[in-house]
Amino acid sequence: MIKPPSFEVAGGTPWVSSRIPDCVVRNQRGEPRRFRTDLIARQRVLISFIYTRCDGICPKTVANLVAVEKLLRAAAEPFRMLSLSVDPARDTTEDLAEYAQGHGVSHLPHWEFLVASPADTVAIQKALRASEPDADAAAPDLKSHSGMIVFGNETTNRWSSIAAGTAPIHIQHAFQTVARSSGFSSLLKLRV
Amino acid sequence: MKYAITVVSKSLEEPFINRMKQNRRQFVSQVGMASILAAESFPLLLLASKAQAGDLLPKLPTVPRYTPHSVPLPLPGRLAPTVLVPAPGSPEASLGSAAVYHGIAPEYSRSHPAHQPYWDLSPERHYEMAYEDALHEWVPGIQTPALGYNGLVPGATLRLRVGEPAVVRVTNKVDIEASVHLHGGHNPAHADGHPCFYVFPGQSRDYYYPNVLPRHPVTGEADISHSNSTLWFHDHANDVTARNVIYGLAGFALLTDDLEEKLFEDRILPALDTADGQQAPYDVPMAFIDQALNRDGTVFWDPLDADGRLGNILTVNGAAQPYFEVERRKYRFRWLDSSLARIYELRIVRGATAIPFLQISNDGYLFPQPQLVSSVLLVPGKRADVIVDFSKFEAGTKLYLQNIMQQSNGRKPDGIDPARPMNLVEFRVKGPVVPNDVSVGLGSALRPYTPIEASEVTATRRFDFNRSNGAWQINGQFWSPFRSDAVITSGTTERWILQNKAGGWWHPAHIHLENHQIVSINGVKPKKVWSYLTDTSSLEGNMVIEVLVRFRTFTGPFVFHCHNNNHEDMRMMSQIETVPRNPATGLPMPPMLNGKSFSVDPAVCGIPAGDIQANPHLFH
Numbered sequence: 031m032i033k034p035p036s037f038e039v040a041g042g043t044p045w046v047s048s049r050i051p052d053c054v055v056r057n058q059r060g061e062p063r064r065f066r067t068d069l070i071a072r073q074r075v076l077i078s079f080i081y082t083r084c085d086g087i088c089p090k091t092v093a094n095l096v097a098v099e100k101l102l103r104a105a106a107e108p109f110r111m112l113s114l115s116v117d118p119a120r121d122t123t124e125d126l127a128e129y130a131q132g133h134g135v136s137h138l139p140h141w142e143f144l145v146a147s148p149a150d151t152v153a154i155q156k157a158l159r160a161s162e163p164d165a166d167a168a169a170p171d172l173k174s175h176s177g178m179i180v181f182g183n184e185t186t187n188r189w190s191s192i193a194a195g196t197a198p199i200h201i202q203h204a205f206q207t208v209a210r211s212s213g214f215s216s217l218l219k220l221r222v
Numbered sequence: 223m224k225y226a227i228t229v230v231s232k233s234l235e236e237p238f239i240n241r242m243k244q245n246r247r248q249f250v251s252q253v254g255m256a257s258i259l260a261a262e263s264f265p266l267l268l269l270a271s272k273a274q275a276g277d278l279l280p281k282l283p284t285v286p287r288y289t290p291h292s293v294p295l296p297l298p299g300r301l302a303p304t305v306l307v308p309a310p311g312s313p314e315a316s317l318g319s320a321a322v323y324h325g326i327a328p329e330y331s332r333s334h335p336a337h338q339p340y341w342d343l344s345p346e347r348h349y350e351m352a353y354e355d356a357l358h359e360w361v362p363g364i365q366t367p368a369l370g371y372n373g374l375v376p377g378a379t380l381r382l383r384v385g386e387p388a389v390v391r392v393t394n395k396v397d398i399e400a401s402v403h404l405h406g407g408h409n410p411a412h413a414d415g416h417p418c419f420y421v422f423p424g425q426s427r428d429y430y431y432p433n434v435l436p437r438h439p440v441t442g443e444a445d446i447s448h449s450n451s452t453l454w455f456h457d458h459a460n461d462v463t464a465r466n467v468i469y470g471l472a473g474f475a476l477l478t479d480d481l482e483e484k485l486f487e488d489r490i491l492p493a494l495d496t497a498d499g500q501q502a503p504y505d506v507p508m509a510f511i512d513q514a515l516n517r518d519g520t521v522f523w524d525p526l527d528a529d530g531r532l533g534n535i536l537t538v539n540g541a542a543q544p545y546f547e548v549e550r551r552k553y554r555f556r557w558l559d560s561s562l563a564r565i566y567e568l569r570i571v572r573g574a575t576a577i578p579f580l581q582i583s584n585d586g587y588l589f590p591q592p593q594l595v596s597s598v599l600l601v602p603g604k605r606a607d608v609i610v611d612f613s614k615f616e617a618g619t620k621l622y623l624q625n626i627m628q629q630s631n632g633r634k635p636d637g638i639d640p641a642r643p644m645n646l647v648e649f650r651v652k653g654p655v656v657p658n659d660v661s662v663g664l665g666s667a668l669r670p671y672t673p674i675e676a677s678e679v680t681a682t683r684r685f686d687f688n689r690s691n692g693a694w695q696i697n698g699q700f701w702s703p704f705r706s707d708a709v710i711t712s713g714t715t716e717r718w719i720l721q722n723k724a725g726g727w728w729h730p731a732h733i734h735l736e737n738h739q740i741v742s743i744n745g746v747k748p749k750k751v752w753s754y755l756t757d758t759s760s761l762e763g764n765m766v767i768e769v770l771v772r773f774r775t776f777t778g779p780f781v782f783h784c785h786n787n788n789h790e791d792m793r794m795m796s797q798i799e800t801v802p803r804n805p806a807t808g809l810p811m812p813p814m815l816n817g818k819s820f821s822v823d824p825a826v827c828g829i830p831a832g833d834i835q836a837n838p839h840l841f842h
Binding site: 042044046049087156176177182189190191192195196197200211 | 398461520521522701705791793
């Protein structure tokens with residue numbers, strides 16, 4: 031029996047994870063995943079936004095993430111990386127597999143390249159505030175897609191975001207500080 | 223274990239839970255049973271039905287019902303001096319020690335090259351301040367879990383004097399990393415509240431405030447124009463500044479020099495201190511925060527709100543819309559925008575009539591003479607000291623301090639609309655006219671002003687604030703604590719051109735270490751009240767501000783950043799480093815951070831090399 035997910039909390043501001051859509055996404059191996067329950071609940075995650083045909087900021091983002099992944103692994107830090115395609119109309123799971131392979135990370139079980147339906151993609155970005163505030167389109171806007179990495183620890187509701195172009199060592203430290211923190215005492219004391 | 227929660231003893235936990243129940247009961251009595259049923263089932267219902275829609279960004283809760291102007295304006299007390307044991311700077315309190323893990327600024331040592339004999343002419347004052355969990359009533363009757371310096375919201379006022387060195391031992395008793403910035407201060411890098419110079423949970427840092435004035439670059443005399451009066455301290459830790467501040471971590475620090483004390487003595491300005499060292503009754507600090515509370519009384523907070531968090535409960539010194547009884551005389555109010563993102567246009571009205579008043583400082587720097595104004599613009603971080611004369615109003619008159627700046631989004635204000643005022647404080651005039659009032663008025667001589675001259679400038683720098691794919695950049699670069707974006711020779715003057723290229727968003731630009739003098743705004747000379755010194759310039763949408771800054775006294779890494787706290791946490795920040803001259807050659811010393819090296823002297827950042835804290839730190 032699966033334990034109840036920790037986003038079910040009483041009182042306070044609804045937790046970030048409580049608003050993350052639990053839609054079905056597929057990873058680069060074609061496997062279906064429930065975005066919230068399978069990938070976010072009880073996890074320490076770094077979520078990035080990319081698309082395989084991007085010749086703008088994505089190559090830098092992924093190159094940076096490759097470096098961050100190595101740093102976190104070297105630090106024996108538990109983490110999971112999720113890279114969501116913001117171009118679901120074109121990106122297939124095969125494209126993502128090729129993309130992951132191209133960056134030499136296709137073998138990593140804790141890094142999943144994901145694609146969702148266009149509507150779910152927009153919903154995920156909105157829930158994580160990873161779209162430009164004015165973007166209200168039904169389909170993701172590729173040009174202004176978020177250059178932020180959203181990261182956090184679902185069990186403590188401590189979340190933050192950081193520019194994906196930031197130096198890898200700084201992303202590593204920011205993530206570790208957030209992920210290892212026991213969170214915000216005043217709120218946690220209120221959890222019955 | 224289901225959650226990675228800190229272990230909380232039953233005795234600690236229970237009052238919180240009871241408070242929750244109490245808050246909820248109060249809510250029931252106010253809005254009726256139907257709503258509470260909805261509230262009880264709120265999380266599950268919402269999750270089950272709507273979570274798929276992905277539009278569940280938390281909505282600003284409705285304002286709890288309360289009667290405006292039903293509680294008196296809270297007046298923060300003074301932080302009491304103490305004797306620190308072990309003594310600051312002793313081996314037992316040095317970097318890496320059990321008592322004071324983060325140590326004290328290297329400048330504390332009398333053998334440090336920056337330390338001057340005149341720094342120690344007066345006895346040193348000691349204080350203790352702890353980050354503590356607290357319960358606080360932002361709204362009467364609603365107990366809100368909060369964070370406070372020594373458990374108080376706002377923290378007790380720190381009273382400082384130029385020439386009297388002070389050490390504040392700050393202990394972090396909560397489970398979040400911390401850093402204390404003394405905003406408006408001129409202090410060593412170790413004590414400045416750099417966002418990465420942490421006080422880790424369970425640890426302490428000695429903040430050394432020598433309280434010395436910078437020296438004039440030409441005459442070498444103390445630069446009295448640069449003596450600040452109204453400072454404030456607040457949390458400044460990387461990533462969590464906004465969250466820590468909205469939970470209550472802020473307080474006033476009031477600094478005087480001989481010149482200002484003479485103004486008290488000559489009864490030009492109202493006295494600041496009572497005989498027993500408390501806040502005198504006619505000098506009143508007021509800190510403005512727009513708070514928002516969930517139904518259970520907790521602070522409304524979304525950790526991913528990067529636009530700028532706005533609240534809908536207007537509080538002053540931690541209380542929603544208080545009243546303040548005033549005598550028929552002149553008062554000095556020290557107004558502070560300690561909100562995360564709210565911008566205020568403040569005025570005082572009787573009925574619908576705005577009452578002119580005197581502004582005597584910008585960001586705590588006293589003007590040469592008071593300026594007559596009808597309203598004051600404050601952006602987050604900014605202060606304005608004003609004199610309001612209530613003598614001409616009959617006892618029983620009510621006047622209001624109002625905000626007339628409308629704002630529906632944290633990014634920028636909508637504009638001024640006097641037809642939709644928001645009351646902050648209700649002033650209730652009482653008693654007869656007070657005889658022999660203080661004399662401050664138009665033409666009173668306050669603090670002489672020696673301008674920073676363009677002829678002093680040795681370097682001009684441009685800083686563009688822009689936004690790229692949702693991320694903040696300054697000069698096209700992302701924040702890095704490992705890089706200096708400007709290496710500045712200490713003792714020199716620079717011209718900085720600050721340009722907002724981030725669409726229409728507003729960014730209050732706050733420069734640490736030194737104040738600055740605005741030369742022009744969009745190419746035009748600034749209005750009088752902005753033409754003297756400031757430490758936070760309101761960089762409005764697409765604005766260009768040219769400023770002059772003298773960098774002096776202290777060397778090391780300092781930051782400048784946007785003071786919209788949410789933008790700041792999203793790292794709309796840049797790091798500068800002031801370097802000393804080599805006394806032998808007269809040439810600037812190489813910087814500690816040159817873009818290649820990742821190291822800062824552990825004594826300067828206050829984090830021991832090889833630190834094995836649970837929280838990783840930034841400077842190995």
